[in-house]
Amino acid sequence: MAVKLDEIRKAADRVAASLGLDVVDVEFTGTAKSRILCIYLEKNAEGRAAQAAIAAAAVADPEAGADAEVVVPERLAKGELNPDQLSWLTHEDCAEFSRDFGTLLDVEDLIPDGEYTLEASSPGLDRKLTRREDFERFQGCLLKLQTQEPIANNRHWQGRLTQCSAESITVDLTATRQNSKSRKTGVSTVEIALGNIEKAQLVPEF
Known part of the structure; x- marks a missing residue:
């Protein structure tokens, strides 16, 4: 029986919401004998904003941050990282979600036919x-x-996301080194329809 990822995603969303979390992505990989269900999580918008505020206060007053046992990533403290790029997820968040969601998966039999790792x-x-x-x-x-x-004539693009509208995004190609196909286009920006994006991901800035 095929695994219904849509149903699993909806169930994960319900459990995550009850814990103040959002589901970013769901992946089901592996073979029949070694299946892995990966749920990628982050604090919800309210939780991220609260954690970012606490971290900002800790940066402004390190002694106060130490009293509150706040761990501020070094790059965030240096102003090199957008705080919204952080999930602010804790080990406790993952453990609590895994416990509640694992129980739901078994009760509703959302992953039939064998063992799996969550x-x-x-x-x-x-x-x-x-x-x-x-x-x-x-x-x-x-x-x-x-x-x-x-x-x-190019399907692979890399740059800085400068604009997002209801139907497309604009990418500044001058922000990163381009591959040969990108350079041959002779353009400095590219507009891409959202419906034409097969896959996309952030590029960490170090």
């Missing part, structure tokens, strides 16, 4: 972008993407 984790700084809301949120960040249909 993994809950952060999407990381190179997170996937799958929805228009993702592109809106990460305007100003570097990304790389692949289109379904070529644009100027």
Whole structure:
């Protein structure tokens, strides 16, 4: 029996919402004897904003941050990282979600026919972008993407996401080194329809 990822995603969304979390992505990989269900999570918008505010206060007053036991990523403290790129997920968040969601999966028999391993984790700084809301949120960040249909004979693009509208995104190609096909197009920016994006992800800036 095939695994219904849509149903699993909806169930994961319900459990995550009850814990103040959002589901970023769901992946089901492996063979019949070694199947892995990966759920990528982050704090919801309210939780991320609260954690970012606490971190900002800790940066402004390190002693206060120490009293509150706040761990501020070094790059964030240096102003080198957009705080919205962080999931602010904790080990406790993952453990609590795994417990509740694992129980739901078994009760509703959403993964029939054998054993599986459930993994809950952060999407990381190179997170996937799958929805228009993702592109809106990460305007100003570097990304790389692949289109379904070529644009100027090229399907692979990398640059800074400068704009997102209801139907397309604009990428500044001058922000990163381009491959030979991109350079041959002779353009400095490219507009890509959202419906033409096959896959996209952030590129961490170090």
